[in-house]
Amino acid sequence: MILSTGEEVDLLIRDCAILTLDHAHFITQGAIAVKDKKIIYVGRKDSLPRVKAERAIDAHGKVAMPGMVNCHTHVAMTLFRGLAEDKPLDAWLRKDIWPLEAKLTWEDVYWGALLGCVEMLKTGTTCFADMYFYEDAVARAVEDSGLRAVLAQGIIELKTPALGKETFKQSIDFVQNFHGAAEGRIRTWFGPHAVYSCSLELLREVRRAASEKNVGIHIHLAESSEQAEKLYKKYGVSETCLLEKIGVLGSDVLAAHCIFLSKKDMQLLRKHNVKVGYNPVANAKLGTAVSPIKELMDLGVHVGIGTDGPASNNSLDMFWNMRFAALAQKLRYKDATVMNTRKVVEMATLGGARTLGLENMIGSIEVGKRADIILVDFNKPHLKPFHDVHANLVYSTCGSDVDIVIIDGRILIEKGEVKVLDEAKVMSEAEKRAFRLISK
Amino acid sequence: MILSTGEEVDLLIRDCAILTLDHAHFITQGAIAVKDKKIIYVGRKDSLPRVKAERAIDAHGKVAMPGMVNCHTHVAMTLFRGLAEDKPLDAWLRKDIWPLEAKLTWEDVYWGALLGCVEMLKTGTTCFADMYFYEDAVARAVEDSGLRAVLAQGIIELKTPALGKETFKQSIDFVQNFHGAAEGRIRTWFGPHAVYSCSLELLREVRRAASEKNVGIHIHLAESSEQAEKLYKKYGVSETCLLEKIGVLGSDVLAAHCIFLSKKDMQLLRKHNVKVGYNPVANAKLGTAVSPIKELMDLGVHVGIGTDGPASNNSLDMFWNMRFAALAQKLRYKDATVMNTRKVVEMATLGGARTLGLENMIGSIEVGKRADIILVDFNKPHLKPFHDVHANLVYSTCGSDVDIVIIDGRILIEKGEVKVLDEAKVMSEAEKRAFRLISK
Numbered sequence: 023m024i025l026s027t028g029e030e031v032d033l034l035i036r037d038c039a040i041l042t043l044d045h046a047h048f049i050t051q052g053a054i055a056v057k058d059k060k061i062i063y064v065g066r067k068d069s070l071p072r073v074k075a076e077r078a079i080d081a082h083g084k085v086a087m088p089g090m091v092n093c094h095t096h097v098a099m100t101l102f103r104g105l106a107e108d109k110p111l112d113a114w115l116r117k118d119i120w121p122l123e124a125k126l127t128w129e130d131v132y133w134g135a136l137l138g139c140v141e142m143l144k145t146g147t148t149c150f151a152d153m154y155f156y157e158d159a160v161a162r163a164v165e166d167s168g169l170r171a172v173l174a175q176g177i178i179e180l181k182t183p184a185l186g187k188e189t190f191k192q193s194i195d196f197v198q199n200f201h202g203a204a205e206g207r208i209r210t211w212f213g214p215h216a217v218y219s220c221s222l223e224l225l226r227e228v229r230r231a232a233s234e235k236n237v238g239i240h241i242h243l244a245e246s247s248e249q250a251e252k253l254y255k256k257y258g259v260s261e262t263c264l265l266e267k268i269g270v271l272g273s274d275v276l277a278a279h280c281i282f283l284s285k286k287d288m289q290l291l292r293k294h295n296v297k298v299g300y301n302p303v304a305n306a307k308l309g310t311a312v313s314p315i316k317e318l319m320d321l322g323v324h325v326g327i328g329t330d331g332p333a334s335n336n337s338l339d340m341f342w343n344m345r346f347a348a349l350a351q352k353l354r355y356k357d358a359t360v361m362n363t364r365k366v367v368e369m370a371t372l373g374g375a376r377t378l379g380l381e382n383m384i385g386s387i388e389v390g391k392r393a394d395i396i397l398v399d400f401n402k403p404h405l406k407p408f409h410d411v412h413a414n415l416v417y418s419t420c421g422s423d424v425d426i427v428i429i430d431g432r433i434l435i436e437k438g439e440v441k442v443l444d445e446a447k448v449m450s451e452a453e454k455r456a457f458r459l460i461s462k
Numbered sequence: 463m464i465l466s467t468g469e470e471v472d473l474l475i476r477d478c479a480i481l482t483l484d485h486a487h488f489i490t491q492g493a494i495a496v497k498d499k500k501i502i503y504v505g506r507k508d509s510l511p512r513v514k515a516e517r518a519i520d521a522h523g524k525v526a527m528p529g530m531v532n533c534h535t536h537v538a539m540t541l542f543r544g545l546a547e548d549k550p551l552d553a554w555l556r557k558d559i560w561p562l563e564a565k566l567t568w569e570d571v572y573w574g575a576l577l578g579c580v581e582m583l584k585t586g587t588t589c590f591a592d593m594y595f596y597e598d599a600v601a602r603a604v605e606d607s608g609l610r611a612v613l614a615q616g617i618i619e620l621k622t623p624a625l626g627k628e629t630f631k632q633s634i635d636f637v638q639n640f641h642g643a644a645e646g647r648i649r650t651w652f653g654p655h656a657v658y659s660c661s662l663e664l665l666r667e668v669r670r671a672a673s674e675k676n677v678g679i680h681i682h683l684a685e686s687s688e689q690a691e692k693l694y695k696k697y698g699v700s701e702t703c704l705l706e707k708i709g710v711l712g713s714d715v716l717a718a719h720c721i722f723l724s725k726k727d728m729q730l731l732r733k734h735n736v737k738v739g740y741n742p743v744a745n746a747k748l749g750t751a752v753s754p755i756k757e758l759m760d761l762g763v764h765v766g767i768g769t770d771g772p773a774s775n776n777s778l779d780m781f782w783n784m785r786f787a788a789l790a791q792k793l794r795y796k797d798a799t800v801m802n803t804r805k806v807v808e809m810a811t812l813g814g815a816r817t818l819g820l821e822n823m824i825g826s827i828e829v830g831k832r833a834d835i836i837l838v839d840f841n842k843p844h845l846k847p848f849h850d851v852h853a854n855l856v857y858s859t860c861g862s863d864v865d866i867v868i869i870d871g872r873i874l875i876e877k878g879e880v881k882v883l884d885e886a887k888v889m890s891e892a893e894k895r896a897f898r899l900i901s902k
Contacts, residue, residue, distance in 0.1 A: 100846070104853030108802040140843040306789040307857070309798030336857040337844060342782065346789070349746040353793065358749030362548040403580045404777060404861075406540070406889045407896035413544030417747070417776040421844075422862035449846045456847035 025063045027071040031055045038081035043088050043372045043386035056393040059430040064387050083401040088386050089148025089394040090340035091374025094278040094299035094328025096154045098134035101456040102333035111246050111308040125462050130455045131156040135163035137452035145339040145421025148394040148429045153213035153240050157196055165204040168434045168442050172378045174213025174240045179220045186224045216242040217261045218249040222268050229270045238274040245279035262287035271296050276377050281313045292321040297377035302350040304330030312354040326374035339421035344370040363412035397426040465503045467511040471495045472871055478521035483528050483812045483826035496833040499870040504827050523841040528826050529588025529834040530780035531814025534718040534739035534768025536594045538574035541896040542773035551686050551748040565902050570895045572599035577892035579607035585779040585861025588834040588869045593653035593680050597636055605644040608874045608882050612818045614653025614680045619660045626664045656682040657701045658689040662708050669710045678714040685719035702727035711736050716817050721753045732761040737817035742790040744770030752794040766814035779861035784810040803852035837866040
């Protein structure tokens with residue numbers, strides 16, 4: 023696409039610095055033009071032809087970058103934010119979270135998800151990967167909020183074959199009904215919970231269905247050392263080996279966590295081009311450990327950053343999660359040179375897009391890609407002096423510095439305010455429902 | 463003090479939730495009255511007598527808490543924020559930071575410190591402990607910004623006795639000239655850099671002077687394993703043992719970092735009631751390790767949280783540093799129950815005050831203490847639902863949620879904006895000076 027003089031465009035962003043995440047990488051005085059949801063110009067502002075813009079934004083002092091991609095969450099768990107603190111993973115799940123989740127209704131999930139969508143939008147996330155119950159309610163929240171998402175109805179068996187069958191059936195319906203929904207902003211995947219909570223037969227069936235329908239598989243992998251040990255005792259191999267053995271691994275698989283991996287497991291993930299969702303905050307908060315992300319990336323595995331659900335984080339702000347993602351690696355390897363700022367910005371944007379198979383659509387500011395762009399206001403005391411754009415984004419920016427959020431060319435956040443939803447209503451509805459759940 | 467009906471007060475904060483940090487701990491519908499810089503009422507709003515307030519704040523939806531105490535920083539290093547990323551401690555200091563610091567002028571330090579003061583105020587820090595060159599310029603920035611601080615002119619020898627003598631002399635002058643400055647908001651301490659950068663004789667002299675002048679000693683301790691090993695080879699004991707041997711340890715000593723400690727070292731710190739400054743972000747960022755804070759606290763050692771200088775963090779936002787402080791401990795001990803939310807909030811406020819010997823003046827919202835109070839706006843999507851005040855403050859709040867900051871009863875930040883300084887000028891002056899320094 024070449025932009026011609028006099029052409030009409032939908033949106034023009036003038037006079038911003040641009041972190042493109044493609045080979046151009048950083049443009050100090052740039053401009054971006056958007057038409058029909060897509061980027062049709064990105065470059066120096068003085069090379070931009072004179073065009074007619076339906077809407078123009080003067081972005082002086084701001085840095086444009088691709089929207090953040092949160093590649094693992096259970097967004098409706100905003101409802102439980104702060105409810106079960108300072109507890110280890112297994113106790114947290116079994117004693118606190120699962121009993122609460124058993125009481126959830128469609129409306130609870132909708133309002134919880136919508137609250138999370140508002141938080142994500144305001145902090146610069148434009149795409150997320152979710153796995154939960156009532157995922158159609160999450161889909162509705164995605165539609166209403168203008169976000170982009172890869173959604174999976176959770177499949178779980180817990181030694182109850184009927185439950186496995188039922189949730190698998192719901193998943194198939196979900197994929198059939200919602201793939202391509204919200205004007206194409208929703209993709210649907212399968213979401214088998216984990217190796218320890220689904221039978222091998224069920225996992226095989228999920229694999230067949232995913233291949234047949236050409237959608238991906240989002241699964242928790244090697245998150246708990248307890249579960250990993252139990253499985254090892256039962257099968258004599260690691261969780262990762264087991265998944266390979268039954269044919270589940272593939273380039274369409276997004277494995278969240280991947281903490282307890284042997285060298286062989288890492289090689290298997292690489293061999294099958296499995297994508298990894300790194301959730302450092304939740305892993306630390308539940309007292310687990312730091313994933314060997316440096317080693318995975320050295321092997322060439324694609325990694326994105328996830329927040330995990332807001333009940334074990336408790337923040338969907340990807341800036342803060344990106345910062346922790348870098349620091350946790352430096353701590354794990356006791357090496358300050360590990361996970362440099364440029365790498366971690368890429369992981370939170372283009373890397374995340376790759377984990378979802380969306381790298382041709384989003385993840386960088388390039389002509390032809392969807393206009394999923396955020397503008398970060400760098401005119402703040404904590405972002406001065408402006409020595410290094412990557413360092414500022416990783417170590418000094420917080421979600422509240424996000425001024426404008428654009429998805430598919432549509433401005434959803436402006437001056438930090440939500441344009442498309444009644445924020446006060448979302449907060450009060452979600453809070454009411456959360457309070458009702460705990461008093462039930 | 464008992465507040466009487468009809469009494470005139472300087473400031474009244476109405477209808478807020480209050481995290482007092484004293485035995486009352488949490489008041490859901492509270493009020494605070496301030497007179498002559500001090501808190502004269504804190505309690506339920508319906509128990510407040512009718513008073514005449516010169517200024518009243520309606521704080522519905524906000525949580526009042528003591529201002530944060532940052533117990534270790536070199537605040538003027540804002541100038542170097544983002545300049546030397548992804549480097550290990552020793553290389554970072556010797557190749558990047560020290561050569562830049564050699565070029566610093568009084569004005570550079572003043573504007574760098576002022577930029578840091580603005581950032582601290584906006585993110586809810588009301589008191590900080592600093593150690594640097596041209597500390598009188600930092601004192602000026604404290605005076606101009608309205609902050610409270612414990613300041614130390616850095617003493618460093620680096621095998622050059624004349625340098626040690628000169629910086630020690632500057633320190634004595636600084637203590638004489640600035641103790642009690644800024645209407646009593648400034649306390650001065652001695653700041654010998656570290657055991658490896660000062661001779662034992664110099665450290666002994668500093669100890670004598672501190673005891674004589676009744677001021678504290680702020681020192682880096684056990685931050686670098688390399689330096690610790692070198693000292694061990696030279697003296698046959700650890701850094702901590704060495705400081706004990708020469709009589710430096712005492713209840714007026716604030717030791718920053720304390721990463722490489724043996725069990726015996728920890729016992730020594732406890733025995734002498736040495737205070738510890740925990741700087742988890744900087745320690746992670748430089749690829750070092752996590753301090754054994756859980757063990758120190760189990761022994762009864764008083765610990766506060768520091769950011770360290772903004773060149774190795776790169777943020778002075780104590781909310782983010784508090785969050786990382788908790789997560790880093792959970793990671794170090796692989797235990798989710800370690801460093802619970804209540805403990806970490808206390809560490810960032812009252813705990814910090816204790817490390818500076820100011821616990822009778824600040825650190826909690828109690829009658830008789832100075833009115834150093836912040837109001838956090840909880841009416842935000844990322845702080846909903848409001849299940850748990852400590853969890854929200856530690857894991858979900860960021861500095862930009864701070865709405866009002868009060869020090870000595872004076873409102874310095876309102877609606878998140880600085881009332882006492884020209885923020886734009888501070889940003890541009892500091893940035894200009896930073897750019898000049900790197901181009902020199």
